[in-house]
Every structure is written in C-alpha cells, then in structure tokens.
Amino acid sequence: MGPCDLKQTIEALIPDDKNVLVSFENSEDATVYKINENEALVQTLDFITPVVDDPYIFGKIAAANSLSDIFAMGADVKTALNIVGFDSKNQKKEVLGEILRGGNDKIKECNGVLMGGHTIESPEMYYGLSVTGMIHPKKILRNNTGKIGHVLILTKPIGLGILTTAIKRDLLDQSTILEAVKIMETLNYLPSKLLKKYEVSACTDITGFGLLGHAYECTNKNISFHMNSNEIPILNHSISLAKKGVVPGGSIRNTKYLEDKVTFLNNSEENKILFCDAQTSGGLLICMNENDAKEYMKEIEAMTYSYAKIIGRVEKRQTTAIIMS
Secondary structure, eight states: OOHHHHHHHHGGGOOOOTTEEEOSTTOOSSEEEEOSSSOEEEEEEEEEOOSSSOHHHHHHHHHHHHHHHHHHTTOEEEEEEEEEEEOTTTSOHHHHHHHHHHHHHHHHHTTOEEEEEEEEEOSSOEEEEEEEEEEOTTOOOOSSOOOTTOEEEEOSOBOHHHHHHHHHTTOSOHHHHHHHHHHHHSOSHHHHHHGGGSOEEEEEEOOTTHHHHHHHHHOBTTEEEEEOGGGSOBOTTHHHHHHTTOOOHHHHHHHHHTTTTEEESSOOHHHHHHHTOOOSSOOEEEEEOHHHHHHHHHHHTTTTTTOOEEEEEEEEOOSSSEEEO
8 A cells, every 4th residue: 555545544443542642644654552651562563475386485574674663763672473365275284384483583582572472364474563662651762853964874775676576577687586585584673773873863764665755754844855876775676677668666656646746856857766666675764963973883784784875964944855966
C-alpha cells in the first residue's frame, strides 16, 4: 500500500493513552509504550514475500527487514514472534524449517529471543516478525526531529527493489545477486548501537517507501532535507535496469506520490525512480552533528561494506520538503 493510502486508512485509529509515547500519527518506524520512568516497550511488525529462491536466505532477509524498525528507534531487541504464510501444497515442510532457521539466526545475532509465532496456509508465501524491544523513555530516536545544520547519513545503498525485481525475472548474474543478498541480510544492529555515542537528532530506516518517501516522513514544517544525488550510494546495475523498465510497482507509486514534495535539480527520470525505489531491508537514514559524523563514519565503514555516505544536510524549510541537487 502506498504512503498516501496508508495514512488515510490509519489516521482514525490514533490511541488516546498517556503512556503512549510514540504512536503512528507521524509515520514513525515503531510504537513506544512507557512502562515506568526508566523503561518503555518498542513494538513493530513487518513481513515480506520471497525476494530470493533460497529459503534460508529469504528467512534472514525478512527477519533483518522486520528487526530494522527497532534499531531505527535506537532500541534493543528483546523478543520476536514469527508471522508466516506458507504454501504447504507446493512446498516441502523442510522449506518452512529453513525460512524459520534463517529468521532465528538473525534474531539471535542481535541478542533477541524467538518466542513462537503463527503460521497459516497461504497460496502466496510470506514471512516476517512481530518484534518487541526496550528503550529508556528519554532516549527514543524519532524520525522528524532533525536539527538544522545536522548532516544526513545513509548506511546502505539504494536500488534493492529494482535488483530483487530483476532476480524474480532471472536478469541478474550470480555476483550481483550475492551482493544484493549481502546488503539485505545485514542487520542495522551495530550501526544503531553505535549511535548512542554521538549527537543524533533523528533516525529512520529505508524500506518500502524508498529513500525519498522515508526522508519526506522525517521532515516537518520547519526543516527540509537537501541531498546531493552524486553522494547517494547506488548498487551496480540498478540504473541500467531502471532504464529498461525493470522497476517494482511500489517504486512507481512512491515516485508519483512524491512529485510535489521534492524539487529535483538536474536528475534523470531513472534517478528519480531510484531515489524512490521500494527497498527491502534498507539502511538507516540518520541526522547527526557534522563533527560526530566524521568519527561515526570511520566506525561503521567495515560493517557497512564501505557503502555508508554523508548524503546531505538538514536545512531551514525550503519551497519543498526535499531538495535533490
């Protein structure tokens, strides 16, 4: 579902409870419920359909995608529940076992515990997690609180939606598939954990609404994001595939939704699609003090395979929420 339709659907469901610190009125990555002065629950749920053929790898990617919302809030993962739609008529039960094994390996990687889940029969397979994390009520990372002057850091490259579409159409060589898989199954756990050392004003993760869709959610009436197109990391072959029309439907919907919210300066149509490309298990988009950012980039270089880049800056509100130069 596109961002506009989703917002209209849920806007009447906003909870009225003094302990709800973060709800879904501002399109945050997860919700936060205060338990006491020092503890708050962070909760999220996400699932996806297969993006690769290997069930174990699919399990890892789907879990990484689900867990990412907890990391985007600056929280620690505690427990997770499996959410599964499985086609037992056409798939062996061993396939399900491999999917769940992949997911559990990622949960354990960030010190979480799998507590069970629910599985139904479904002609279209899907897998994901309901995740619970913990955070101090005063240390929550919101998505739309960026400070003017802070720089924008992106920790993973874009183009994953285009590449996964190409995988389904059998258009990619093995090395490109392996690179995409490596990026998607990598947790945002360590880059998130390291944020606690620095001055960070906002954070989100890049998934189905694409880089610009999630960036737009991070702006408010007082700020705009000014991004340098040349600094945004892009996965190999995604530009050429976009030119050939190998683009997921979600990316096209994102592009249309953002037409009047982004000012593009000297960008091709392919770049516009790429910047709106619907990602699976994408990176973190972080607003951080510029001096801190230099040190942070050194710390995360290896764990982000050198893809992480400073891609722009938070500015005083311009004519549109986002400027792409």
